[in-house]
Each structure stands twice: as structure tokens, then as C-alpha cells.
Amino acid sequence: MARGKTQMRRIENATSRQVTFFKRRNGLLKKAFELSVLCDAEVAVLIFSTRGKLYEFSSTSSIKETIERYKRHKKDIQAKNPPVEQNKQHLQQEMASLMENIEHLESSKRKLSGEDLGSCTTEELLELEQQLERSISSIRTRKIQVFRQHVEQLKEKGTALAVENAMLRNKLSLQQERGSNKEKATVPSADISEVSDVETDLFIGPPETSRKRAL
Structure with missing residues (x-):
């Protein structure tokens, strides 16, 4: 007879749930032991029952050594590569803060322009008025x-x-x-004509004849 497939959900019956817990717990611890022996791996398993009882398995002498090794390894990884989820959350928080600031500034701008004043209280209106007067x-x-x-x-x-x-x-x-000084220094044309009208004795002939005539 074929075995039915177990549905992956919480078993409602308390007795069946307890029986299944013990069976699965023993199988898990057995598999952990086999993995540590066959593959020479360091394996540690911690199991808490619904009643708070602890069941543990360690391939080393002490499970605390494995836990400490795990913590050191995790710290080294976080130091080299910050968790992506942590960075994502930080960015989301920063983005939400920026969006809130932008919305606040937009609201203040609209109110200073005389818009969206219906939701303002008397104190807010007085503050806006004083701010506008200062501006x-x-x-x-x-x-x-x-x-x-x-x-x-x-x-x-x-x-x-x-x-x-x-x-x-x-x-x-x-x-x-x-x-004006240049005009004064220049001789007038009328004076030049007067100088040219001076009588001169001009005789054409032998020198002796000119002398006799002069006498």
C-alpha cells in the first residue's frame, strides 16, 4: 500500500503532533551525525520542543565552540559585505524621510501662495501672515x-x-x-598786390645809354 504524502502544515492533534516530533527529531539528529562522519563536516543542531525542552547535537566536543565559530564567521562576512537587507532598509527609511520633507515643503509653498488654507488653524494662519510680512x-x-x-x-x-x-x-x-594765430601770421593778398605796384626803372639797351638817361 502506497504511503500518503504528508501536508506541510501544523498538525492539529496534540498526540499526533508529539509523536511526529519525536520521530522527526531522531531522524534529524541521525542525519546530522551521518553528515559529520561521512563528509568530515562540523555540524551542530539545536532543537527546542513546544514545551521548551532543549535537544542538541554537536560533532565537536562542545556545541559552544561551533556556535562561537559561527558568530566569528558571520561577523567577518558582515564586516566585508554589509547585509543587503540592512542597506535596503536604510535606503527605504532615508527615501521615506526625503519624501516627507518634500511633501512638507510643497504644502508650505502652496500655503504661502494662498492655496490649501482650509485646513489651517488660527495659529497657523497668524504664523503664515507674520512670515509673509517678514518676506x-x-x-x-x-x-x-x-x-x-x-x-x-x-x-x-x-x-x-x-x-x-x-x-x-x-x-x-x-x-x-x-x-586764429595761423591766420594772423599769414600776409593778406591785398598787401602783396601793393608791393607788386612799386615803380621800377627798367631800360633795355647798352649800359652807357642808361647812365646818360639817368643824368
Whole structure:
């Protein structure tokens, strides 16, 4: 007769559950012993019954040695490679915190814009009002500073233009004075014509004849 397959679930009947526990416990301890002998492996098994009774097996002289070895090995692995699950949980917590901060900032932004004010209490509305007044005061102060800087820049630009204008006027005045001095130093054309009208005695002929004529 074929043996039926046992379903992997808790046995409801207490007597059957106890009988199955003893059978499976003995089989597990036997398999652990065989594994340690056949494969020269260090094996340790701890079993606690539902009543809290301890059953143990160790291939070494003491099960504590195997447990200590296990702890050292686990610590070395964790030091070299941090647990993935631990990193995952840390990242999830950090992401949740960031999302919460973003949501808080978005909510504050909407409230400062005059939106979603229905859920605000009187204290929150007063705080928003004071915050807006402080922001407006800071904006006005900065605006006055910018205006003053702009006025100072215009004044400096006006001063520079005035200096440049004065330099151009002086340069123009010097050029005009030099031009008038050149005109004074030049002889007029009328005077040149008068000089050319001076009478001269010009005689063409032998020198002696010119002398007699002069006498």
C-alpha cells in the first residue's frame, strides 16, 4: 500500500503532533551525525520542543565552540559585505524621510501662495501672515539697496561724462586759438598786390645809354 504524502502544515492533534516530533527529531539528529562522519563536516543542531525542552547535537566536543565559530564567521562576512537587507532598509527609511520633507515643503509653498488654507488653524494662519510680512520687509529692503546702487552708478556715470565734456571743450578751444594765430601770421593778398605796384626803372639797351638817361 502506497504511503500518503504528508501536508506541510501544523498538525492539529496534540498526540499526533508529539509523536511526529519525536520521530522527526531522531531522524534529524541521525542525519546530522551521518553528515559529520561521512563528509568530515562540523555540524551542530539545536532543537527546542513546544514545551521548551532543549535537544542538541554537536560533532565537536562542545556545541559552544561551533556556535562561537559561527558568530566569528558571520561577523567577518558582515564586516566585508554589509547585509543587503540592512542597506535596503536604510535606503527605504532615508527615501521615506526625503519624501516627507518634500511633501512638507510643497504644502508650505502652496500655503504661502494662498492655496490649501482650509485646513489651517488660527495659529497657523497668524504664523503664515507674520512670515509673509517678514518676506515683504526683506524684499523692500533689498529693493531700496538696488535703487541706491543704481543711483550711485548713474551719478558716477554723469561725473565721468562731465569730465569728458570739459576735456573736449578745452581741446576745441586750443584748436580754435591755434587756428586764429595761423591766420594772423599769414600776409593778406591785398598787401602783396601793393608791393607788386612799386615803380621800377627798367631800360633795355647798352649800359652807357642808361647812365646818360639817368643824368
